[in-house]
Amino acid sequence: MFRTELTYNIFSLLSIPKIHTDLLWDLSVLFGSLCILYFGFIFFFRNRLSAKSQNISERRKQLTPIISNFLFHGEDASKEEKYEYVELKVEIREFIKDPINRSILKEILLDLQRDLTGDARRRLFSLYKDFDLHLDAFAKLYSWRWEVVTKGIVELTQMQVEEAYLQIKKFINHKKSVIRRHAQIATVSLNSEGIGQFLDTTRYPISEWQQIKILEILRNKKDYIPPSFGVWLTSKNKDVVLFALRLIRHYNQTDANASVTELLKHRNEEVKQAAIECIKEFGIVEAIPTLMAAFKKSKRDTRIFILDAIGTIGKEEHIPFLLEVHRKISNFNVKSKALSAINSISPETVLPLENLDPEIIVTKRPVELENEEKETTEDSESLQINEIPSETIEDDVVITEENSDFFYEDLDVFDYCFMEELNEILDNQKIDDTVEVQYLPLDFLPVVVEKPTPMEKKRPEKKSKRKLRKLKVSYEEVHPDENFRKELEEILSRVEVPDVDGNIETEYLNFNFLPFVIDEDSEKQNLPAIIRQINEMEVDGVEIVIPSRKEKQQKGDLANHEEQGSVQVDFDACAMVNWEDVSYAGEQSEATENTKEKVVETNSVQEQLATATSTYGFSIFEELFRTCDVDSKLILMNEILDIGDQKELMFLKTLDKDPNRKVREAAGKTAALLNKRLSKERSDTKEEENLVKWVNIDKSKGLLEFDLDIRGVQSENTKQ
Amino acid sequence: MKKILLADDDELLASLLNYRLDKAGYKVHWSCDGREVKEQLEREIPDIIVSDIMMPYFSGLELVDYVRNTLESKVPIIIISSAGNEENVLSAFELGANDFIAKPVSPSELLVRVTRELSKP
Numbered sequence: 001m002f003r004t005e006l007t008y009n010i011f012s013l014l015s016i017p018k019i020h021t022d023l024l025w026d027l028s029v030l031f032g033s034l035c036i037l038y039f040g041f042i043f044f045f046r047n048r049l050s051a052k053s054q055n056i057s058e059r060r061k062q063l064t065p066i067i068s069n070f071l072f073h074g075e076d077a078s079k080e081e082k083y084e085y086v087e088l089k090v091e092i093r094e095f096i097k098d099p100i101n102r103s104i105l106k107e108i109l110l111d112l113q114r115d116l117t118g119d120a121r122r123r124l125f126s127l128y129k130d131f132d133l134h135l136d137a138f139a140k141l142y143s144w145r146w147e148v149v150t151k152g153i154v155e156l157t158q159m160q161v162e163e164a165y166l167q168i169k170k171f172i173n174h175k176k177s178v179i180r181r182h183a184q185i186a187t188v189s190l191n192s193e194g195i196g197q198f199l200d201t202t203r204y205p206i207s208e209w210q211q212i213k214i215l216e217i218l219r220n221k222k223d224y225i226p227p228s229f230g231v232w233l234t235s236k237n238k239d240v241v242l243f244a245l246r247l248i249r250h251y252n253q254t255d256a257n258a259s260v261t262e263l264l265k266h267r268n269e270e271v272k273q274a275a276i277e278c279i280k281e282f283g284i285v286e287a288i289p290t291l292m293a294a295f296k297k298s299k300r301d302t303r304i305f306i307l308d309a310i311g312t313i314g315k316e317e318h319i320p321f322l323l324e325v326h327r328k329i330s331n332f333n334v335k336s337k338a339l340s341a342i343n344s345i346s347p348e349t350v351l352p353l354e355n356l357d358p359e360i361i362v363t364k365r366p367v368e369l370e371n372e373e374k375e376t377t378e379d380s381e382s383l384q385i386n387e388i389p390s391e392t393i394e395d396d397v398v399i400t401e402e403n404s405d406f407f408y409e410d411l412d413v414f415d416y417c418f419m420e421e422l423n424e425i426l427d428n429q430k431i432d433d434t435v436e437v438q439y440l441p442l443d444f445l446p447v448v449v450e451k452p453t454p455m456e457k458k459r460p461e462k463k464s465k466r467k468l469r470k471l472k473v474s475y476e477e478v479h480p481d482e483n484f485r486k487e488l489e490e491i492l493s494r495v496e497v498p499d500v501d502g503n504i505e506t507e508y509l510n511f512n513f514l515p516f517v518i519d520e521d522s523e524k525q526n527l528p529a530i531i532r533q534i535n536e537m538e539v540d541g542v543e544i545v546i547p548s549r550k551e552k553q554q555k556g557d558l559a560n561h562e563e564q565g566s567v568q569v570d571f572d573a574c575a576m577v578n579w580e581d582v583s584y585a586g587e588q589s590e591a592t593e594n595t596k597e598k599v600v601e602t603n604s605v606q607e608q609l610a611t612a613t614s615t616y617g618f619s620i621f622e623e624l625f626r627t628c629d630v631d632s633k634l635i636l637m638n639e640i641l642d643i644g645d646q647k648e649l650m651f652l653k654t655l656d657k658d659p660n661r662k663v664r665e666a667a668g669k670t671a672a673l674l675n676k677r678l679s680k681e682r683s684d685t686k687e688e689e690n691l692v693k694w695v696n697i698d699k700s701k702g703l704l705e706f707d708l709d710i711r712g713v714q715s716e717n718t719k720q
Numbered sequence: 721m722k723k724i725l726l727a728d729d730d731e732l733l734a735s736l737l738n739y740r741l742d743k744a745g746y747k748v749h750w751s752c753d754g755r756e757v758k759e760q761l762e763r764e765i766p767d768i769i770v771s772d773i774m775m776p777y778f779s780g781l782e783l784v785d786y787v788r789n790t791l792e793s794k795v796p797i798i799i800i801s802s803a804g805n806e807e808n809v810l811s812a813f814e815l816g817a818n819d820f821i822a823k824p825v826s827p828s829e830l831l832v833r834v835t836r837e838l839s840k841p
Binding site: 060118 | 735
């Protein structure tokens, strides 16, 4: 049923409609006629337009050589040429009476002014006026159609008709934005004072594009002297203020710095930013307080501008403000800019902290990728470096005795004061001459010439005592034997030195450099009150080490060696000894061991170092190694290899027991290389070295006598 | 009389330059597009070529390349180009152009440059 209906309906739709055949013919004729008419019109107007175009082209071709003739007509032309020129002018005047010809000539001149420059362009402008074509443009200014007015303004502007300035400036505040914009450009372009007129009178906003175009016009003006744009910073039109700020910046006008600074308080963010740019470019340091004050009430972008300006013109005194900004402001961009500004003022103050791989450790030597052991100590050290939060940066870090690991007194003051007190003590003591004199291990002593130091001359006694009481004594060693004082007194009293002629002369030596060792217990029993005062003092940096058995043996060997001949000591090594840190080895080592002297803050490494320095002196690298991390130690070892000598060699040997494997290995390698280098140097310079001979240690007299034998000219003189 | 081939599709400017150079004593042949220039070059090599960079069918760069590589001629070529078209100018120099003058053109300046190029040995 459904199928039947569907079939029937479809079939009925396909049936031919009942329309009269004549009507169809009539419609066909109608549409055919319309088509012919349409195409006829198209062909007609096309031909007309092309004919017109051809006509214009022909007229242009006619006019172009004439214009060329006018443009390149020289002043030095002959009379015939001048006559032709006048005739041509008259001819053109007749020619342009036709409006079409007039418009063609106008078009040609407008086209040419775009492609020409120089003298030809100036002649073109004068030709435009000569043919009174500008009057047509003036007429357009009075049209009621805005596009015609605009064309008139543009034409007058392009052909630089300065007379049109007064009429065009009236359109600066025209309600039609197109006319307004072209009028503004024309005003600025046609008259050098037009920019002032424009900024004085404009009430409408000035778009960015318009500002750029006007700026370009001003820039292309020849011999243009810009007015002081600071005058317009007081305008009520914020766009005028903004444009004035940009012009001030462009022309580097620094006569309005106060006004520019005041504009930091402007409510408009754009004006603020332009003012900040000016301040930054001109380096107006006086504006920094205002910048900091304006920061609080500024928006994010302006804040970034302010920080940028402070970073450029600020000084270190402004860093606290930037740090405060970094602490208090949550915005990432502002925080980053604050850090950037700090680094601009003081480069490398803030280092990158975020997202750093703590496993990357930079060393001077090439990175060893094989057999690498990750040591927890190293990791923890590097992590500590990276985990330093920025908040921990303090404004003023003051180094005090409490927060510093090492606090050094003036060593000269210490020497002087200490020896003064020592002399006083010795003067007050009764020395028993019957006590047997024992030998002191003074083989480390350098050649000493009695000469008062500048300190001794200048420092008054009272001052030195006062300073003495302020000193702290960290390390003390008790010397129970009274013979020591006697021995020391005798040493201080006189030393016999053979002179050039071989005679023995007694010289008084200055032992200010000697560390002093006192027995605490014996002091309590025997010494007077003044010595007790000294013992109560604390001395930093003076390390007194108990002499070892080995040293004792060496001393015994030395005593035996006296009989055989003089002992040669490396003069350089002696000279480089840091006597403050030389450990004193006395005869009473066993006694001191028995009495258990306290040695504060020493460890095994330090003991080894002390042993090494007792022979070769104190390595400057030791102090550095106490405080630096593993990486720094490795770097320092490279330095040791370059500049180190015997002291460093001994110091490196003490690093065998360093807890870090890398340090141990590096120390071993460095020591081997350094030893090789030193032995090579030694062999080269062996003959030039000055040697000190220590001879004639007289046991019976208990005195030390020094025989200074300097090779070279002096030694020859001595022999003579 | 030295022969100059002036290649520029701007009839007005070309006509003006033609007039100026002709007045200065040069024989100028003006071609308004690249094909015409090519035909003219196949017929006769001028003493100097003054060509705009932007031309239909055959640009100024192609012209320089054609003259230097295909014709293997060392005839001086001065390029006229709009300001701000430095990349094309650099390319033209790399291809072998001798000189360059920017639009807007000063006819007197062009004349000086042409004279200078022709006076070179």
